Amino acid sequence: MSDHINHECGLALIRLLKPLEFYEKKYGTNSYGLNKLYLMLEKQHNRGQDGAGFASVKLDTEPGQRFLHRERSANQNPIQEIFDTSNKRIAEEINNNPSFKDNLELQKKEIPHISEVFLGHVRYGTFGKNSKDAVHPFLRQNNWMHRNLIVAGNFNMTNNKELFENLVLLGQHPKEMSDTVTVMEKIGHFLDNEVAKIYRDLKKENVSKMDASPLIEESLDIPRILRKASQDWDGGFTIGGMLGHGDAFVIRDPAGIRPAFYYVSEEVVVVASERPVIQTVFNTSFDEIKEVNPGDCIVIKKNGKIQIKNVIKPVEKKACSFERIYFSRGSDKEIYSERKKLGSLLFPQILKAINNDLQNTVFSYIPNTAEVSFYGMVHEAQDFMNKHAEKKILSEGDKISKEKLRELLALRPRIEKVAIKDAKLRTFITDDSNRDELVRHVYDITYGSIKKSDNLVIIDDSIVRGTTLQKSIIKMLDRLCPKKIIIVSSAPQIRYPDCYGIDMAKMTDLIAFRAAIELVKENDKEDLIHKVYEQCLLENKKPVNKIKNLVKKIYSSYSDDQISNKISSMLKDDDINAEVDVVFQSIDNLHKACPNNLGDWYFSGVYPSPGGNKVVNKAFINYYEGSSSRAY
Numbered sequence: 250m251s252d253h254i255n256h257e258c259g260l261a262l263i264r265l266l267k268p269l270e271f272y273e274k275k276y277g278t279n280s281y282g283l284n285k286l287y288l289m290l291e292k293q294h295n296r297g298q299d300g301a302g303f304a305s306v307k308l309d310t311e312p313g314q315r316f317l318h319r320e321r322s323a324n325q326n327p328i329q330e331i332f333d334t335s336n337k338r339i340a341e342e343i344n345n346n347p348s349f350k351d352n353l354e355l356q357k358k359e360i361p362h363i364s365e366v367f368l369g370h371v372r373y374g375t376f377g378k379n380s381k382d383a384v385h386p387f388l389r390q391n392n393w394m395h396r397n398l399i400v401a402g403n404f405n406m407t408n409n410k411e412l413f414e415n416l417v418l419l420g421q422h423p424k425e426m427s428d429t430v431t432v433m434e435k436i437g438h439f440l441d442n443e444v445a446k447i448y449r450d451l452k453k454e455n456v457s458k459m460d461a462s463p464l465i466e467e468s469l470d471i472p473r474i475l476r477k478a479s480q481d482w483d484g485g486f487t488i489g490g491m492l493g494h495g496d497a498f499v500i501r502d503p504a505g506i507r508p509a510f511y512y513v514s515e516e517v518v519v520v521a522s523e524r525p526v527i528q529t530v531f532n533t534s535f536d537e538i539k540e541v542n543p544g545d546c547i548v549i550k551k552n553g554k555i556q557i558k559n560v561i562k563p564v565e566k567k568a569c570s571f572e573r574i575y576f577s578r579g580s581d582k583e584i585y586s587e588r589k590k591l592g593s594l595l596f597p598q599i600l601k602a603i604n605n606d607l608q609n610t611v612f613s614y615i616p617n618t619a620e621v622s623f624y625g626m627v628h629e630a631q632d633f634m635n636k637h638a639e640k641k642i643l644s645e646g647d648k649i650s651k652e653k654l655r656e657l658l659a660l661r662p663r664i665e666k667v668a669i670k671d672a673k674l675r676t677f678i679t680d681d682s683n684r685d686e687l688v689r690h691v692y693d694i695t696y697g698s699i700k701k702s703d704n705l706v707i708i709d710d711s712i713v714r715g716t717t718l719q720k721s722i723i724k725m726l727d728r729l730c731p732k733k734i735i736i737v738s739s740a741p742q743i744r745y746p747d748c749y750g751i752d753m754a755k756m757t758d759l760i761a762f763r764a765a766i767e768l769v770k771e772n773d774k775e776d777l778i779h780k781v782y783e784q785c786l787l788e789n790k791k792p793v794n795k796i797k798n799l800v801k802k803i804y805s806s807y808s809d810d811q812i813s814n815k816i817s818s819m820l821k822d823d824d825i826n827a828e829v830d831v832v833f834q835s836i837d838n839l840h841k842a843c844p845n846n847l848g849d850w851y852f853s854g855v856y857p858s859p860g861g862n863k864v865v866n867k868a869f870i871n872y873y874e875g876s877s878s879r880a881y
């Protein structure tokens with residue numbers, strides 16, 4: 250992706266189902282769970298580079314022994330740092346205490362992270378501080394083991410302010426207003442209620458406080474706690490948690506916006522944000538890994554019993570399509586084929602943009618994530634050329650000369666590695682003010698690969714802001730002196746903000762919105778902007794489930810092509826010699842390519858939860874008022 254957007258945290262939960270001695274004997278390590286967690290987070294580092302953290306819980310510890318440990322980092326290379334820290338601690342403890350060396354029981358008792366339950370997280374911050382304090386997992390501590398709560402998640406709540414106020418009305422004093430703290434305290438509140446209820450029942454049976462604790466642990470109904478806690482949540486979420494005594498869970502939002510997959514064997518239960526992570530780390534097949542259904546929770550009790558229950562009534566499934574376009578790793582077999590399909594479905598529009606002149610057209614891509622859609626685009630071009638050659642050969646029959654036949658059989662798309670990514674430079678791009686100049690040098694070009702009579706077709710995953718294209722990439726490509734540059738987006742026009750975990754919350758960040766506003770102004774309809782602003786103010790006073798997305802009115806008078814043409818003109822600075830054209834995927838074709846991920850609110854404005862409509866109207870209000878504040 251040429252535009253840099255933060256997005257999509259990654260989650261990993263591991264529960265070992267056998268005693269630690271089993272893994273030491275079979276795999277030769279006291280840190281089987283820790284090692285697997287490291288691999289799972291490393292395989293999801295594409296989902297978060299602002300921070301990483303994990304927590305572990307030991308089962309069946311004695312009073313006076315620590316049962317919960319946590320590592321977090323917001324430094325550069327955070328995954329490496331947290332596991333270096335934990336592995337170094339393990340090695341030092343064993344080296345400094347000879348009695349630990351061949352005694353796994355002592356190691357578990359005395360050394361952090363020689364444990365049975367693990368929850369890990371990689372973070373991209375969409376809002377708030379990028380400091381260690383903002384890194385998951387979050388911890389709610391208590392002197393009763395079963396009331397310790399550890400939470401990590403890939404989520405954003407659209408109604409965090411209301412959820413926070415509800416906690417205050419309960420008499421609580423949350424330490425901050427982040428949605429992670431709010432969600433944790435909400436779950437914690439109902440956990441406390443559940444514990445209190447079970448204890449009251451046990452007290453009636455004259456069970457002592459000491460004897461009550463293990464009975465409470467057994468009786469805790471985690472699905473019921475999650476059902477109550479999530480009653481008012483509006484957002485996209487995959488949230489994982491652990492309790493201090495060893496219960497663990499993951500819950501997914503009712504529209505399936507955020508992804509979650511799980512795998513169960515005789516040895517482990519594993520949950521992750523991406524399927525191929527589990528496939529690779531645990532050497533499993535595609536079919537052995539299941540998707541957590543929308544609104545469901547998966548619970549692993551301390552005794553190893555697994556529960557999968559629906560706790561939030563599912564709504565129409567609107568799994569995030571950006572997962573398939575860009576966010577998730579392309580090593581998933583479904584995502585790989587879907588990205589190829591995205592590229593192939595764009596070919597008719599590309600053919601029109603180059604005026605059917607394949608002979609004088611070079612195809613390339615912006616490295617590295619657009620590579621798979623590039624293959625789909627090129628395969629479609631090759632099929633088109635093959636059909637053309639076949640038609641010619643059949644029409645001429647026996648009259649065709651050997652030279653002509655050879656010429657037709659040699660027809661194939663011209664492919665060049667025009668843009669080359671220097672990955673080493675990426676780590677230095679730390680803020681918006683430096684990004685434009687540095688991105689120009691992150692990508693280098695292959696000189697001599699283009700003729701002056703050539704069209705250059707270059708595919709990207711998506712176009713969000715357009716600033717990197719305008720200020721860096723198009724200028725770089727223009728140095729090759731093509732006749733025309735066609736930028737192809739495998740995603741449709743991004744017209745609306747996201748509020749479920751992608752850092753696209755401001756209207757002015759979106760080039761499609763800026764293009765629509767330009768068209769409105771050019772057509773002397775500026776009063777429409779004021780009308781929509783006034784209507785949004787009134788609309789957002791309604792109950793949230795009655796609110797409609799009124800920002801659609803800004804786009805309603807203009808076709809997709811009109812907005813694409815305006816974007817093309819906005820991307821071309823005066824110093825660019827080549828003609829510039831932009832081709833976007835259609836929403837219909839997106840759905841054809843990705844039939845199981847129909848969440849397209851950033852393209853269509855159709856939000857999967859009521860809070861989304863309130864957020865988009867608020868984002869427009871902020872735009873009109875010149876406010877840079879968050880819309881949710």
